[in-house]
Amino acid sequence: xxxxxxxxxxxxxxxxxxxxxxxxxxxxxxxxxxxxxxxxxxxxxxxxxxxxxxxxxxxxxxxxxxxxxxxxxxxxxxxxxxxxxxxxxxxxxxxxxxxxxxxxxxxxxxxxxxxxxxxxxxxxxxxxxxxxxxxxxxxxxxxxxxxxxxxxxxxxxxxxxxxxxxxxxxxxxxxxxxxxxxxxxxxxxxxxxxxxxxxxxxxxxxxxxxxxxxxxxxxxxxxxxxxxxxxxxxxxxxxxxxxxxxxxxxxxxxxxxxxxxxxxxxxxxxxxxxxxxxxxxxxxxxxxxxxxxxxxxxxxxxxxxxxxxxxxxxxxxxxxxxxxxxxxxxxxxxxxxxxxxxxxxxxxxxxxxxxxxxxxxxxxxxxxxxxxxxxxxxxxxxxxxxxxxxxxxxxxxxxxxxxxxxxxxxxxxxxxxxxxxxxxxxxxxxxxxxxxxxxxxxxxxxxxxxxxxxxxxxxxxxxxxxxxxxxxxxxxxxxxxxxxxxxxxxxxxxxxxxxxxxxxxxxxxxxxxxxxxxxxxxxxxxxxxxxxxxxxxxxxxxxxxxxxxxxxxxxxxxxxxxxxxxxxxxxxxxxxxxxxxxxxxxxxxxxxxxxxxxxxxxxxxxxxxxxxxxxxxxxxxxxxxxxxxxxxxxxxxxxxxxxxxxxxxxxxxxxxxxxxxxxxxxxxxxxxxxxxxxxxxxxxxxxxxxxxxxxxxxxxxxxxxxxxxxxxxxxxxxxxxxxxxxxxxxxxxxxxxxxx
Numbered sequence: 181x182x183x184x185x186x187x188x189x190x191x192x193x194x195x196x197x198x199x200x201x202x203x204x205x206x207x208x209x210x211x212x213x214x215x216x217x218x219x220x221x222x223x224x225x226x227x228x229x230x231x232x233x234x235x236x237x238x239x240x241x242x243x244x245x246x247x248x249x250x251x252x253x254x255x256x257x258x259x260x261x262x263x264x265x266x267x268x269x270x271x272x273x274x275x276x277x278x279x280x281x282x283x284x285x286x287x288x289x290x291x292x293x294x295x296x297x298x299x300x301x302x303x304x305x306x307x308x309x310x311x312x313x314x315x316x317x318x319x320x321x322x323x324x325x326x327x328x329x330x331x332x333x334x335x336x337x338x339x340x341x342x343x344x345x346x347x348x349x350x351x352x353x354x355x356x357x358x359x360x361x362x363x364x365x366x367x368x369x370x371x372x373x374x375x376x377x378x379x380x381x382x383x384x385x386x387x388x389x390x391x392x393x394x395x396x397x398x399x400x401x402x403x404x405x406x407x408x409x410x411x412x413x414x415x416x417x418x419x420x421x422x423x424x425x426x427x428x429x430x431x432x433x434x435x436x437x438x439x440x441x442x443x444x445x446x447x448x449x450x451x452x453x454x455x456x457x458x459x460x461x462x463x464x465x466x467x468x469x470x471x472x473x474x475x476x477x478x479x480x481x482x483x484x485x486x487x488x489x490x491x492x493x494x495x496x497x498x499x500x501x502x503x504x505x506x507x508x509x510x511x512x513x514x515x516x517x518x519x520x521x522x523x524x525x526x527x528x529x530x531x532x533x534x535x536x537x538x539x540x541x542x543x544x545x546x547x548x549x550x551x552x553x554x555x556x557x558x559x560x561x562x563x564x565x566x567x568x569x570x571x572x573x574x575x576x577x578x579x580x581x582x583x584x585x586x587x588x589x590x591x592x593x594x595x596x597x598x599x600x601x602x603x604x605x606x607x608x609x610x611x612x613x614x615x616x617x618x619x620x621x622x623x624x625x626x627x628x629x630x631x632x633x634x635x636x637x638x639x640x641x642x643x644x645x646x647x648x649x650x651x652x653x654x655x656x657x658x659x660x661x662x663x664x665x666x667x668x669x670x671x672x673x674x675x676x677x678x679x680x681x682x683x684x685x686x687x688x689x690x691x692x693x694x695x696x697x698x699x700x701x702x703x704x705x706x707x708x709x710x711x712x713x714x715x716x717x718x719x720x721x722x723x724x725x726x727x728x729x730x731x732x733x734x735x736x737x738x739x740x741x742x743x744x745x746x747x748x749x750x751x752x753x754x755x756x757x758x759x760x761x762x763x764x765x766x767x768x769x770x771x772x773x774x775x776x777x778x779x780x781x782x783x784x785x786x787x788x789x790x791x792x793x794x795x796x797x798x799x800x801x802x803x804x805x806x807x808x809x810x811x812x813x814x815x816x817x818x819x820x821x822x823x824x825x826x827x828x829x830x831x832x833x834x835x836x837x838x839x840x841x842x843x844x845x846x847x848x849x850x851x852x853x854x855x856x857x858x859x860x861x862x863x864x865x866x867x868x869x870x871x872x873x874x875x876x877x878x879x880x881x882x883x884x885x886x887x888x889x890x891x892x893x894x895x896x897x898x899x900x901x902x903x904x905x906x907x908x909x910x911x912x913x914x915x916x917x918x919x920x
Contacts (some may be wrong), residue, residue, distance in 0.1 A: 227350035231340040236352035237365035244330050244356045246323045251369055253316040254336050261342045263310040266296035268415055270422040273306035274339045281333035285325030289350040294375035294466035295457045298411050311464025314372040330356040375466035377455045382473045387452055391482045396437040406430055412439055413455040419445050448481035484746035523684045531687020563644040564697025570648020572686035573666035579682030601738045602791045606749050608731040612751050615724035619715055622762045737836040737871045739792055746786030753779045806855040822864045823897050828920050829864045833891040836871040841890040848908040860918040861920055896920055
């Protein structure tokens, strides 16, 4: 939620808004509701956070046809001790904003604000609502409206506060049928209507300002109010000092009060709209129904005082506390590295990528070409540069895409492409074809037109470039274990510096091949050509097939067993098609045609189940080798609840497509003695699964200075979160536990 501009509020109002939010523990502007941490708010009828539950509700007991008035509203149910704000928020806060998108012929009115309550906070005070409240809005259905239902879309933003303030937002949709009755929320609307202030004539009432005060004299208020303490709510923000003490009295049926004026007010109205009501009744929700008057002002307003040059002591203390909070040391192990260190880490991490099972075969086959043409130095050097360009440009493009999507509001991290079932399935198809080619089942020149096949031979430099692109596609998910801190830093850097980190990562990956192509000693050190080369090539097919098995398992986590089985059937028929294309004579045409038809039919039938992302549900507890110790599904709420109990929390940020995650899970994190140590210290074990896109996990990783998995963090109240290394060891975890 953006800060109000000075063109909308006065400088005094803006200062008051800023100061009070800082006094409420530094309002984290720009942070969406928990559960909505990612980009645009999700479209729903209900938005839930730890602080409030928001729901779009409607009330149309007589239908919603032309000429009818339909009531819709945002129903806010606050957690204990939390509140949102009235149209005049008081000393701090912001009113709830509702922005409607309606079909032609339907128009929305203003919020029919219920009477607020007063929430004192030290020497300040706010006006708003706790408990449950509906903010009703009338919709007028014009005579020209046509349709069977009114499609209502609401973009809402609200500030929910306790001692701290959290901006929340949501996008809601609702369909109100024209015929029939919509009345399931009738009781909620009735309560809101009952709490609305009643319009009352201001005859006999007047306001008279004087230096520092506003003298209030209201006549003809409800008789049962006489002798009771009332609250005074002006609808103009920043006019009075809500939290300062003031006096009031009854003179027969006339209520008088002397209310402190704000010395820095920006308005001097000739007539003031205000609400008076009984002082805070017991209970929650809106206040008791008040009276709304538009009272004339007699006399001249005193000149407002200039804004103070010095910041008030209370505000300065809050600013100092906020600065200390910002300057607090980052989590242990978080991204505190410099740009130079990040570039060095990217270079070394890129070099290590060549050892990954899915990358090594590609590099090995390319290097084998040196053995066949050891003396063609010019071709080697051209291919080395082309391969390097393909890798570097691909990493930079992938990094640029990630940065662009994040700038557009998407909550994404490195490896985001493998959170899409379609990408996983596409990689499985690609690796299957590469594996079949390495195994000798087919040669590209035998299954594609000769003109197309000759392009590879005629353009070895272009072939090397495309090999670099391919190597990047299969290597990018494996980067986090080697350079998680560098990538975490890169995401927060300016675009040019971030892209430099991604480019250097690609350079590191391409460096071994580049060195081999430019240094003759490397080519001379390779074994001489022979039959071993064909055997080696066929052997390299098996790491590719193993990668396909892994990708099928990843897809099963995302699309379920039906999706994985569907992809496996497609791969079998694809292999049949490739084999058929390598045949000779009439059999080639017949079998290839049948295989192609079968592949198309399977794609139509099972394709949707392959690419469909199944609904994510929190997994059950997973038992370990130690009795009584189990892994629970992570969420911000679960973690906060465990920390509130005083328990340390160990969080495993993982994903099915992360090979290092699976290795650590089956070695260090399965060590019985280590699990016993954790049980002895009453450590809670949480597993944050990032296999699918999850903005909450992305935000938690960003808070630790990371942008990919694996990440292992230990939390304890009163201590800075401790981030462990990506390739985990039992000794490292024990050392971290000893500091709890």
